[in-house]
Structure formats: C-alpha cells, structure tokens
Amino acid sequence: MMNDKYTEKISEWFDNELNPDEVAELQAHLAGCSTCRQTYESMQHVHTLLLGAAAHVAAPDQGFVQRFESRLAWRQAHKPWHIWVALGALLVGTLLFWSAWAISGGLLLVNAGGSALDANV
Known part of the structure; x- marks a missing residue:
C-alpha cells in the first residue's frame, strides 16, 4: 500500500x-x-x-566569493540615494499642488459642503 x-x-x-x-x-x-x-x-x-x-558542475573561479562579498558590501554602503531624492521631489510636488489648490479656493468649496452637482439638483 x-x-x-x-x-x-x-x-x-x-x-x-x-x-x-x-x-x-x-x-x-x-x-x-x-x-x-x-x-x-x-x-x-x-x-x-x-x-x-x-560532479560536472563547474566550480566558481578563484576569487569569486571575495569579489561577490566586496560588491555586496559596496552596495550596502552606497544605498540607492536616487530613490530618496525621487520621494522628496514627490513630497514637495504634492505639497505645492495642494497649496495651489488651497489658495485657489479649493478648501472653501470643500468646507462649504457644496459642489457643482448639488447646485443643479
């Protein structure tokens, strides 16, 4: 069985x-x-x-492990800064957009509770 x-x-x-x-x-x-x-x-x-x-798999060449570890250490030491720059730019852009919207009266319409659709009903 x-x-x-x-x-x-x-x-x-x-x-x-x-x-x-x-x-x-x-x-x-x-x-x-x-x-x-x-x-x-x-x-x-x-x-x-x-x-x-x-038995037929080729072993890595001499110094492979050392090169790999040094590249890994370099990458860990030099984290991708461009991601943080992009996130910062996105935050600044969002704040600028929101500020322009608020200054143009966007907040007044939201706070008043009215909308263009409500006026036609």
Missing part, C-alpha cells in the same frame, strides 16, 4: 535524516510493499542522476 508517510521517509533516507530504527522500519516496509519499493527505485534512479550531474 502506497503511503505519503513512506514516500516522505524514503526522501528523508536519501537525505540521511533517518535514525537507524527508522531505516530498519522503512526497509522492512519496502520488503513487503512493491508499490513503495518501486517508488524507492525511481527515487534512487533520480538521486543517482542528480549526483552524477553535480
């Missing part, structure tokens, strides 16, 4: 996360359950393929 519990256990076995008692329990289950055994064999095949592929 296929069970998600055993599928998870098989995965944990490949990751060396099971204690000896859990390994023995899983092996006993696999001996009696052909569905789980087939799942184990499929997962074992994929695991073997991944290990083989990992």
Whole structure:
C-alpha cells in the first residue's frame, strides 16, 4: 500500500535524516510493499542522476566569493540615494499642488459642503 508517510521517509533516507530504527522500519516496509519499493527505485534512479550531474558542475573561479562579498558590501554602503531624492521631489510636488489648490479656493468649496452637482439638483 502506497503511503505519503513512506514516500516522505524514503526522501528523508536519501537525505540521511533517518535514525537507524527508522531505516530498519522503512526497509522492512519496502520488503513487503512493491508499490513503495518501486517508488524507492525511481527515487534512487533520480538521486543517482542528480549526483552524477553535480560532479560536472563547474566550480566558481578563484576569487569569486571575495569579489561577490566586496560588491555586496559596496552596495550596502552606497544605498540607492536616487530613490530618496525621487520621494522628496514627490513630497514637495504634492505639497505645492495642494497649496495651489488651497489658495485657489479649493478648501472653501470643500468646507462649504457644496459642489457643482448639488447646485443643479
């Protein structure tokens, strides 16, 4: 009988996360359950393929980590100031627009509670 519990256990076995008692329990289950055994064999095949592929991955060149860490430190030290300038400009623009609107009588119309639509009703 296929069970998600055993599928998870098989995965944990490949990751060396099971204690000896859990390994023995899983092996006993696999001996009696052909569905789980087939799942184990499929997962074992994929695991073997991944290990083989990992052997062919090129390692980063010498000094990569040092260059990466120095660039990261530079970026953290030089945070993007242009964002703050843009936000400041947006704030100033908003205040200027609001001031011009208030000076032109916009506040008087809002405070009076009237609108052009109310006058036609």
